[in-house]
Amino acid sequence: MSERSIEERQAEFSCDLLDIEQFIVNVDGHEESPLVYRRDDEQLPNRVHFLIPEGANYNITIKYKVKKRPLKKTSFHQIVKKRGFTVRDRKVPMHDDADVNIDEDYVHEAILPHDQVPSGFLVRGQYSGQSFIYEDDEVIWNQDFIFEIIKKGNKPTMGGYD
Template sequence: MSLVGGSVSGSKNMGLDDDKEKKTTAVVHDSGDESDGKVKKGTSDYTTEDEEDEDAHNIELGPQCTLKSQLEKDKDDESLARWKEQLLGSVDINNVGESLEADVKILSLSIKSSGIDDIVLPIPEDGKPKGSWFTLKEGSRYRLTFSFQVRNNIVSGLKYTNMVWKTAVKVDSAKEMLGTFSPQDESYTHEMPEETTPSGFFARGSYTAKSKFVDDDNKCYLEIDYTFDIKKDWASR
């Protein structure tokens, strides 16, 4: 049921490709036998919310500085200059300002599945959609896609975390490192790997979930607490 994963497309994902990590669980699958009442879970690695908090406390953060200051450092180091050029691309330094922090805005979220129109998910300002945010058809294959914009400064170690519960029992947890991104006017687009919704009587019903976009400094750019449903068919539109 993880609604995330994948690779950045449409724009450059510059910086920490060699250090990219990805941890995501398999979705929860019902055996399809409605008589046994058992839900079988995949064996992929996952991180708990407590483990994420521990990771955040263990990070040693370096001093922050503006993008202009970064470019002024070590001007005579040719290899470092080439790395900065690769990372920043065609960034207009005169337009990035003197901000110490990046400004990351999630612009859109949508679910794509063959045979239906894209399900565009409205992003509420308070991060708490009213009612069920969306409905997934059991046994369906789908992808989550989103776009985001980076301004003011480089965002380092942007990652997505997602946790899902059913009747107070955690059934899925995922964390994916997206990468390091330079500020630019053009938005970045991210497409997650294809997922398959669990199926069967015991897989259907209402779920609660929490999704976050955070960086290496543990700064959260978007947190959404929501509910969604798995039903026999897609919601009528």
């Protein structure tokens, strides 16, 4: 993968209606070191790539700013695939209403329900995925990512720097 400019990478975290400020994966047992993708990080990886141990419980927190107009009935949808086959598909509500950010320091925060990584040596490896934010039934933001299941006992980490 060719290296992209920081501006190109940051643009993936924005759309006409919102800016994703942080996308955080909190893995139970590793609370001291959540996996955080931040728009303002100068070390922002070339791609979103999470490495999480098999069997781990985790949840996602999305911090974002609303632009232009309030958002109504937002939800987060995530699809994970292995070799073209969907292995995980979940859609969860975020907020009923999210007002336009007037205060520059304020961010909306959506803490999504816990989920669990499958377990067993057969499930280890890389998966491709897509995350979407919907307003009602319309996609307003999406992001491709790589989800890698690693051996239990290893520390969760971020990849995508190569």
